[in-house]
Amino acid sequence: MRTAASPKSRREKKPWSSRSIGSRWQHRFFYSLIRFAGRRAAYALLFLVVLYYVLFRPSARNRSRPYLLRRFPGRNPVARLWDSYRISLEAGKVLVDRAVLGILGPGRFAFDHTGREELLKLAREGRGLILVTAHVGCWQVAMANLGMLRTPINLVIHREEGDVDLLYFEHGRDAAPYRIIDPAGPLGGALEMLHVLKHGEVLCIMGDRAMGSDRSTVAVDFLGGVVQFPFTPYQLASATGAPAAVIFPYKSGAGSYALQVAKVIRVPVNLGRTPGAYRPYADQFVRALEDFVEAHPYQFFNFFDVWR
Amino acid sequence: MTTTEKLKNILVEDLNLEELTPGDIDDDAPLFGEGLGLDSLDAVELVVIVQKHFGIEIRNMDEGRTAFQSIRSLAAYIDERLPVR
Numbered sequence: 001m002r003t004a005a006s007p008k009s010r011r012e013k014k015p016w017s018s019r020s021i022g023s024r025w026q027h028r029f030f031y032s033l034i035r036f037a038g039r040r041a042a043y044a045l046l047f048l049v050v051l052y053y054v055l056f057r058p059s060a061r062n063r064s065r066p067y068l069l070r071r072f073p074g075r076n077p078v079a080r081l082w083d084s085y086r087i088s089l090e091a092g093k094v095l096v097d098r099a100v101l102g103i104l105g106p107g108r109f110a111f112d113h114t115g116r117e118e119l120l121k122l123a124r125e126g127r128g129l130i131l132v133t134a135h136v137g138c139w140q141v142a143m144a145n146l147g148m149l150r151t152p153i154n155l156v157i158h159r160e161e162g163d164v165d166l167l168y169f170e171h172g173r174d175a176a177p178y179r180i181i182d183p184a185g186p187l188g189g190a191l192e193m194l195h196v197l198k199h200g201e202v203l204c205i206m207g208d209r210a211m212g213s214d215r216s217t218v219a220v221d222f223l224g225g226v227v228q229f230p231f232t233p234y235q236l237a238s239a240t241g242a243p244a245a246v247i248f249p250y251k252s253g254a255g256s257y258a259l260q261v262a263k264v265i266r267v268p269v270n271l272g273r274t275p276g277a278y279r280p281y282a283d284q285f286v287r288a289l290e291d292f293v294e295a296h297p298y299q300f301f302n303f304f305d306v307w308r
Numbered sequence: 309m310t311t312t313e314k315l316k317n318i319l320v321e322d323l324n325l326e327e328l329t330p331g332d333i334d335d336d337a338p339l340f341g342e343g344l345g346l347d348s349l350d351a352v353e354l355v356v357i358v359q360k361h362f363g364i365e366i367r368n369m370d371e372g373r374t375a376f377q378s379i380r381s382l383a384a385y386i387d388e389r390l391p392v393r
Contacts, residue, residue, distance in 0.1 A: 270356060273323060
């Protein structure tokens with residue numbers, strides 16, 4: 001018999017955390033400002049808060065450094081500081097926007113459904129639909145706009161203790177438009193994920209962050225270095241025959257978002273459990289992600305060193 | 309061959325359990341975590357294996373959780389759904 005300590009069953013401690021940077025009262029202050037003074041007032045305060053963090057909190061600044069060094073190699077120190085400010089500001093705006101979405105309603109944003117027809121066509125195949133996305137733009141805005149698919153939406157997300165950011169519907173204005181599957185649940189949520197796909201539903205999962213063990217990742221070259229990317233989305237696609245659409249919801253203007261369907265990945269059925277079998281599909285996702293960060297460098301919110 | 313024996317052979321072969329032989333697997337040992345040491349990725353493969361080798365589709369999540377407790381519970385789940393021979 002294997003033991004609990006065997007390599008197969010061992011869980012690795014993940015190197016990242018979903019915990020919020022700010023404290024609970026700081027988040028509440030922003031929520032109140034949005035409620036009583038609107039989005040632009042929250043942005044105005046955000047400019048100052050981000051400036052403070054970038055200038056006086058090197059630990060916060062360093063979080064985006066590994067990504068920015070690879071995306072913008074050879075920058076001088078002043079340009080690096082500017083890059084750090086830009087990416088932190090964009091991340092802050094996304095947090096403000098999702099609170100605006102929950103507090104003031106989705107009507108506050110224009111949403112460009114580029115790729116709408118393609119997603120509808122994929123959903124109509126009736127084999128379930130896997131939406132593979134990344135920590136880019138504001139996925140919550142995208143989720144709020146996926147009702148057009150007219151099929152239940154399921155989101156794989158793990159929230160940690162200390163994550164005080166509210167999901168947009170938790171502000172109480174709207175009912176949750178999707179069901180959450182926790183990858184820290186029984187069997188890593190695998191049965192739930194299979195279940196919803198077998199019922200023709202939509203499953204949205206992050207393609208740039210492993211939530212289980214290292215066994216569920218494959219090494220793929222990303223921005224000139226090797227990174228472990230999860231292959232669970234492609235294993236699910238192989239097990240169910242569901243198509244996997246790579247989507248990137250991004251901020252396209254001060255009050256607007258767009259949903260880009262970057263790629264549709266078809267995975268042959270019954271590829272088995274060998275990680276290497278899924279590398280070509282993870283690679284397709286990563287190439288699409290590289291194209292995205294080329295076009296929108298300050299909307300890839302990667303705040304830990306994935307290359308280490 | 310009983311369903312239990314067939315399952316053990318299939319698991320060792322399809323899940324590449326290299327350190328084990330079918331005879332090493334205890335009927336009542338947990339499939340996941342301690343015991344056989346399978347994890348969430350294997351859960352996906354198990355669903356595929358049951359469909360491929362026995363023609364049974366596990367569509368109900370709660371039933372699946374119960375069936376995946378051990379080899380014995382999974383064999384019982386399969387036997388209940390196999391056509392009477």
